[in-house]
Amino acid sequence: MALRPVVVTGLGIICAAGRDPAEFWQRLTTGQGGLTPVEDEAFAVFTARHAGQVPDEWITGQLPGSDAALDRTARLALVAARQAVEMAGLTASGVGAERFGIILGKCQATPDAAGRYQPMHRTQDVVAERLGLRGPRILVSTACAAGGNAVGLAKDKILTGEADAVLAGGVDPLLFGTYAGFAGLQALSTGPCRPYSHSDGLNLGEGAAFLLLEPLELALARGAVPLAEVAGYGLSADAYHATAPDPTGRGGASAVRRALADAGLTPGDVQYVSGHGTGTPANDAMEAKVMRLVFGERAGQVPTSSIKSFVGHTLGAAGAVEAVASVLALRHATAPPTIGFDEDGQGRAGDLDFVPNVARPMPIGTVVSNNYAFGGNNVSLVLTTPGEPRPYEELPRREAVITGLGPVTGAGTGVAELTEAVLAGRHGAGWAPSLEGRTFAPRSLWRHMNHLSRLAIAASRLAWEDAGLKLPRKDLDDVALIFATGAGSAESTGGFDESIAVNPNKPAVLSFSNVVLNATGGAVCQTLGLRGPTTTICNGGASASIALDCALELIRSGKAEVVLVVAADETTGTAALDTDDLPVPSPYDSGAGGAVRGSAAVAFVVESAEHCAARDGRPYAVVLDTGHASGHAGSDADADADAVARSIARVSGGASGPVAGLVVGAADGTAGDGAEAAAVLAGAPGARLTASTALAGDCQAASGALNIALAALAVRDGVAPALTGLAAPRAGDLAAYVTKPGLDGPVERALALTAAPGSVRGAVLLGAL
């Protein structure tokens, strides 16, 4: 089956080896690296000093004055994003703002202009706003694989028909803490890194890169020049270790094989491989194995090089930086070299061709670009010379069902406890979830896990058991895992930052390995042995519904039959309080006292209806539709209500009649609840409205997943939480709300809402079977 061809029509890049694509390519092909000693004196405490830095004037010289006050991450991203849009000759007004999306890869939580952490998705919101993009918006944070992953997800958004143009890329700045963490892991080279030969460590770098993706026929119709086709991509999980790659290379090989299968190509079609090539011994040795596993006897005839030897490791941007280089390699029929290559180096794999030191003109029709990340996340992209326009089929619609739920919340752990809490009208907002009474993982792993990973593993295990899935090892190799989190582990981030503040040369390295947002997803894969496609979504409270979208896309494209979605977030704020002292939030109430933050993990199993039926599974509900709408950062309640309304309209398809019998809203007990309620009452007339935050508090991504789980429970079991404290709704009559525990019976349809206010609003419509 040939799917719609998707092409790259614009490129943007700013990194240590160039301020735009032309300069970048000129330096790559003439061997001019950009790794220099770090100028910032604060870094003088470290033995290793080299990094790939972007000169300030490269940024300021390309931005209007109105962007000057933005933080460095946003400015880097804006430079590259504008270049890509300009090269493509496309504007949001031309393509239609609602049809123009952005998928951004980012590894680090980055500071705002004042130095405070900002939400992971903030940079993306800024870029979207400045460029007027109101289409699909996903922040993917699979650490060092994020940039490549973003390009793949962008292709999916075009294949599903949700967007006609998507900016896909990555960004990360050079941060002191991250530098200290890598130094603490002894992973930094003391000079410019020398991948594949000396392999004595990496250099960090900063930068941003974007590729503009659009459908081939639309690009040609508007006279654009397709630069490369995004023929396929593949994701995989090592399920091996938090930071070290699986030494067999099977995780990396599986990503390449999936990408080639997605592209309908074979290893024999590949002319050049853009390697991950960090320069660490573990990475470089593993990559040599990937080459041999994938290409077999031909491995030595497929040149592979690492442009990290020019720009350093730009983390979340790396995959996008290398994808840009790969597109340029295709365009110019030249493989960029690995510079600093020591042809007599001890660590060199003599049987492979690393394009040492000098760029090589050669025919290139197909490039594979690989990235490997902490958490054991791997991504491969296949880029090819653009083909002619050709007939294609739409991505098939495959019915997907929710077959297992794993709630781990303050109100209860597991479906039985949660149901009991719901029926009893109990509140657990801000309460710590209990993991007592049973084990969820081998003790040898459990004792090294941080709190968030334990919550997520427990939730995943419970959902898996609830689904009644018993799969043999070989099937687990194809089970996908999508992790959703707003902020990752507060415990590890806090512990790591504290250690750096005390002594940057004594970082808490165990915490560091858990600072990456996808660490918890990696821990779930490792514990459950899942090696299928995996990714991590960080769009605040809307992460879970976006993760569900990713799961549905995997099922529709036949890349997975079973997908575990797990969302987890934690707060350290209420841990010290006695639970009796915690206020009970009262969502939608005009007298509500505000939100109560909580910790929770909620997992659910999404399965193709076919797979579920074949094994006689008992689904909760069928996923009828999902919809997302982008808002405006810092916008007012009206704009937010508008985003809610648009997300609901997307799932209801504009049909008249009741959208759903029940709506589990994202209200948290703050003033914004009124706008959501009004939008729901207008968009889903006749539905009764409730929310999960009285039950479990505001748990960001996990609250979104809990709403989806509660909607599934309402559909199958007729259970829904009550807003027992609701006296005077901010919108509508009391009769429009669920105020007593339980429902009269199962509802035919239930709608779950998710919210990253000011950024993305999500709606998930579930139905009875």
Added chain:
Amino acid sequence: MASVLASAHPQETVYGQVGDATVPLRFSSLDEEYKVLRERAAVLDLGGHGLIEITGPDAVAFAQRVLARDVEYLTSDRCMMTLLLDADGQVVDQVLAFGREDGILLESSCGAGARLLAHLRANNDEGVEIADRSGDLTVLGLEGPYAWGVVGRLIDGELASLPFESVVDTTWNGADIVFARTGFTGEYGYQMIVPIEHAADLWRQSLEHAQAAGQEALELAMLEVRQPIPRHEVTEGATVVEIGANWLVDVTKDEFVGREAVLAAFEAGGGRRTVGFSGGDGVPAPGTRVWVNGQDIGEVVHAVHSVGLGATLGLARVDHDLAAAGLELTVGGTEVTTLTSPYIVPKSWSIPII
């Protein structure tokens, strides 16, 4: 019980009785086989290791109760070494436990299959299926600094760099085999559990890339890295703490047979501990008294001539406060020195798999 590979072994093979099994002690000479194992790659006939399969709905619960480490989530791609204890905390056997899709597979130590089987059956409160698979499966091992190269040539290069204690179900010449990265000697080590009808072929093909080593060379190399050899080290009344096998027991588990006795031994402290020693003339017999300053502090557990050290190497079980490295002790009238393990640094530690 004779090795199923006996007909494939060379005529000059010297056999010996180890527990319930007749095993090849050496095929040529100990020195030669030891050197192969430490410097190149050795093929091992591990047919003396019994294979017992536990299946049924409560297989994992049963295994979790009788094994001393946590196997609740031991998936079919993992194996681990652990102990089985009796209610008094005495070691019944040291096994490799393989997670399987439908239960768990236990590989006994050499010559201990029958005892393990009897123990499992006697403790089968859960009513699980316990099947002796030694009649249709056998175990071959590869051990040595270049054993990974043999794996690549013999089966699949991808398997060579499997993480320690990883297991893959694969095929060899059309036969289903269980392949595991294990290791007894500190060198790269692998095991293949194969149907007996294919064992001789696999043995012969392995010998095209490696040389055979017998039980003597294997046990010497095990001792040199302080890998426990239960048939030598488990003595009447010795606790797991005294044997030095605590690492094969997980007391954080809520319950397993022998747990209370192990906890009591931990809490009691005192008693004896096992320590390595080298030196002296000749090889002292087990039970030889160990003295310091004219005081009897314990006894020799096991001793051999180490080819690698070119000297006597043994284990002594002595008063806990004297079980430390660098002490001069008197064993059978001659002076020996206590050691820290490993007593030989395996070559594999400095050779990467490529």
